[in-house]
Amino acid sequence: MHESEIIKEIERVAIGIRHRVLAHTLSNNGGYMSQACSSAELLASLYVGILSFSTIGEPIDPPIFEGVPKIGTRTYKTGVQFHGEKGPDYDRLISSPAHYALVIYAALIETGRLREDGLEHFNRDGSTVEMIGAEHSPGFETTTGSLAQALSQASGIALARKIRNESGRTWVFMSDGEFQEGQTYEALQAASFHRLSNLRVIVDVNRSQCDGPMDSVMTIEPLSLRIKAFGWDVSVVNGHDISAILKAAEQVTSRPHMILCYTDPVRSLPILAERAPVLHYLRFTSAEERIRYENVYQEMTK
Amino acid sequence: MSYEIVARPHQQNFIDWAKDKPEVLVLSADLTNSCEVGKWRDTYPDRFFSMGMAEQNMMGMAAGLAREGFEPWLHTFSVFLYRRPLDQLQMSVAYPALKVRLVGFLPGIMTPGGVTHQAIEDIAILRTIPNMTIFEVGDATEAMSVLDIAHAVDGPVYIRMLRGEVSRIFPIDEPFVFNTARVLSRGSDITLITSGIATEEALRAIPLLQERGVSIFHLHVSTLKPFTDPQIAEALKSAKHGVITMENHSIIGGLGSAVAEVMAENGVQATLQRIGLKDTYAHGASQKYLMSEYELDAAALIKRIEKAIGRSLNIDEDELNEQRLVSVHSNAKVEAL
Numbered sequence: 001m002h003e004s005e006i007i008k009e010i011e012r013v014a015i016g017i018r019h020r021v022l023a024h025t026l027s028n029n030g031g032y033m034s035q036a037c038s039s040a041e042l043l044a045s046l047y048v049g050i051l052s053f054s055t056i057g058e059p060i061d062p063p064i065f066e067g068v069p070k071i072g073t074r075t076y077k078t079g080v081q082f083h084g085e086k087g088p089d090y091d092r093l094i095s096s097p098a099h100y101a102l103v104i105y106a107a108l109i110e111t112g113r114l115r116e117d118g119l120e121h122f123n124r125d126g127s128t129v130e131m132i133g134a135e136h137s138p139g140f141e142t143t144t145g146s147l148a149q150a151l152s153q154a155s156g157i158a159l160a161r162k163i164r165n166e167s168g169r170t171w172v173f174m175s176d177g178e179f180q181e182g183q184t185y186e187a188l189q190a191a192s193f194h195r196l197s198n199l200r201v202i203v204d205v206n207r208s209q210c211d212g213p214m215d216s217v218m219t220i221e222p223l224s225l226r227i228k229a230f231g232w233d234v235s236v237v238n239g240h241d242i243s244a245i246l247k248a249a250e251q252v253t254s255r256p257h258m259i260l261c262y263t264d265p266v267r268s269l270p271i272l273a274e275r276a277p278v279l280h281y282l283r284f285t286s287a288e289e290r291i292r293y294e295n296v297y298q299e300m301t302k
Numbered sequence: 303m304s305y306e307i308v309a310r311p312h313q314q315n316f317i318d319w320a321k322d323k324p325e326v327l328v329l330s331a332d333l334t335n336s337c338e339v340g341k342w343r344d345t346y347p348d349r350f351f352s353m354g355m356a357e358q359n360m361m362g363m364a365a366g367l368a369r370e371g372f373e374p375w376l377h378t379f380s381v382f383l384y385r386r387p388l389d390q391l392q393m394s395v396a397y398p399a400l401k402v403r404l405v406g407f408l409p410g411i412m413t414p415g416g417v418t419h420q421a422i423e424d425i426a427i428l429r430t431i432p433n434m435t436i437f438e439v440g441d442a443t444e445a446m447s448v449l450d451i452a453h454a455v456d457g458p459v460y461i462r463m464l465r466g467e468v469s470r471i472f473p474i475d476e477p478f479v480f481n482t483a484r485v486l487s488r489g490s491d492i493t494l495i496t497s498g499i500a501t502e503e504a505l506r507a508i509p510l511l512q513e514r515g516v517s518i519f520h521l522h523v524s525t526l527k528p529f530t531d532p533q534i535a536e537a538l539k540s541a542k543h544g545v546i547t548m549e550n551h552s553i554i555g556g557l558g559s560a561v562a563e564v565m566a567e568n569g570v571q572a573t574l575q576r577i578g579l580k581d582t583y584a585h586g587a588s589q590k591y592l593m594s595e596y597e598l599d600a601a602a603l604i605k606r607i608e609k610a611i612g613r614s615l616n617i618d619e620d621e622l623n624e625q626r627l628v629s630v631h632s633n634a635k636v637e638a639l
Contacts, residue, residue, distance in 0.1 A: 072456040135397075142394070143397050150362075152362020157367075190353060190356065
């Protein structure tokens with residue numbers, strides 16, 4: 001695909017992610033809507049333009065939940081199958097903020113990896129399409145709902161791949177709230193110390209968390225300077241500027257690399273700003289409010 | 303009576319053992335020489351990864367390496383393997399049942415480092431974690447043969463390890479056997495179940511007790527989870543004057559609690575006395591001092607047996623001191639951190 005076609009496809013996927021998440025939020029009277037608004041271009045860029053995954057045939061039907069991993073279950077089936085076959089030259093994607101699951105499932109549908117009716121299993125008893133993704137959920141291969149553990153897990157995977165001289169990169173999708181956890185900084189220093197240049201991180205810096213704007217909860221700025229101080233290369237981009245994201249992702253460095261995508265948590269859905277300052281989870285407070293969102297959805301999908 | 307002392311049983315043994323196992327890696331959190339893997343690092347520099355004082359990240363990176371087919375062996379003090387990084391141990395390692403080996407040194411009151419360094423509830427906490435396997439070694443033979451046993455477990459393993467000057471109590475040709483207690487004596491008055499360093503301590507008192515006609519069924523346990531060895535339920539049933547457990551750990555949640563569960567589940571009607579830390583923290587002092595202060599020693603065991611059988615055995619301190627095994631309390635064992 002030509003670059004302009006890639007960008008067009010990413011735009012289509014990003015719009016599709018927002019539409020699907022809004023439709024789902026309407027039909028379920030709740031959803032992680034602001035996360036879809038902020039990360040749609042970021043996730044669409046990853047799945048369409050950045051990650052080197054093996055192709056899969058038809059979109060996959062989400063499997064039913066077959067139980068938790070037990071001793072001796074080396075063959076435990078994780079949600080990585082939605083990323084295709086593993087291979088030394090292929091990339092990996094470890095998603096850290098597991099509450100973005102709905103957004104990730106929508107991205108998998110838009111990119112033909114998850115069946116379109118996959119979201120019908122969302123948050124249903126006995127389904128792998130869980131509200132907070134775990135390693136059996138589509139698009140996940142580790143369990144990261146207790147936030148800030150994925151960067152360490154992915155660093156271990158990247159170190160293993162470095163030992164084996166694999167050319168594939170290990171990508172981590174993170175949220176900015178995770179930079180409040182101490183483990184993140186332990187992982188930053190270790191990845192830098194062990195020169196994991198095959199480790200790439202992309203962050204949705206939407207400056208919003210459960211209690212409200214991050215500046216009112218616990219500030220993490222100056223984020224770029226912090227990460228640079230730990231020995232990483234950092235790119236700072238507008239997280240809705242697809243070209244800028246793709247350009248940052250192409251950067252080849254000898255150190256671990258992080259792309260900070262500054263985003264707007266109400267992007268393409270201005271009505272959501274009425275919820276400010278608390279945007280973490282959208283649940284309609286009245287039938288009237290729900291109808292207003294329904295009307296916005298109709299307008300958007302015209 | 304005294305035992306052969308083996309100096310640093312883990313050090314060379316682990317090097318020899320890992321030679322033909324390229325998947326075995328060591329992750330260390332700034333206690334490399336204290337955990338007898340300094341020479342391992344120098345022998346296999348490409349398989350040794352320094353993680354610094356950052357156990358949460360170490361646990362996560364171990365998980366990532368294990369997912370990719372490596373077998374990371376984490377070496378640090380027991381206390382740093384489960385207290386600070388417990389969530390990481392649970393979610394990154396235990397939930398996916400990964401082959402990560404947690405080699406914990408200086409368990410319980412073996413460290414003079416005080417409360418911050420004393421893992422007194424590690425077994426209690428780790429027993430409740432699904433997919434965990436827990437071993438505790440009681441001598442040099444077990445410290446060396448536990449490697450094969452841990453290696454064979456297709457899930458996470460925690461080992462309460464011994465270092466430095468370690469007694470060899472069990473013959474070298476009788477290695478650690480998974481989930482199988484060692485029968486050290488048979489008897490019908492008291493069933494005594496011990497683990498770790500409590501076994502060597504109990505062995506100081508047992509000859510004196512036997513001389514006075516107390517018949518003891520003594521089992522040494524080195525697999526604390528799973529805890530399904532049928533020998534244990536069998537031994538519990540034969541105790542005329544009750545059951546005693548003895549461990550270098552809190553009386554809550556460790557060996558004593560595991561035995562209580564087996565007794566209840568098997569309908570064993572007997573009194574259980576648990577020797578261990580009585581729901582208390584300890585402090586920094588020598589092992590000998592702390593074992594006496596917290597009644598974890600041979601004298602404490604004799605008192606409990608006297609209580610169980612309802613008579614005094616007139617064992618005086620001098621007599622017990624003669625049984626003081628050189629290996630247990632010699633100055634050779636006093637070590638820095």
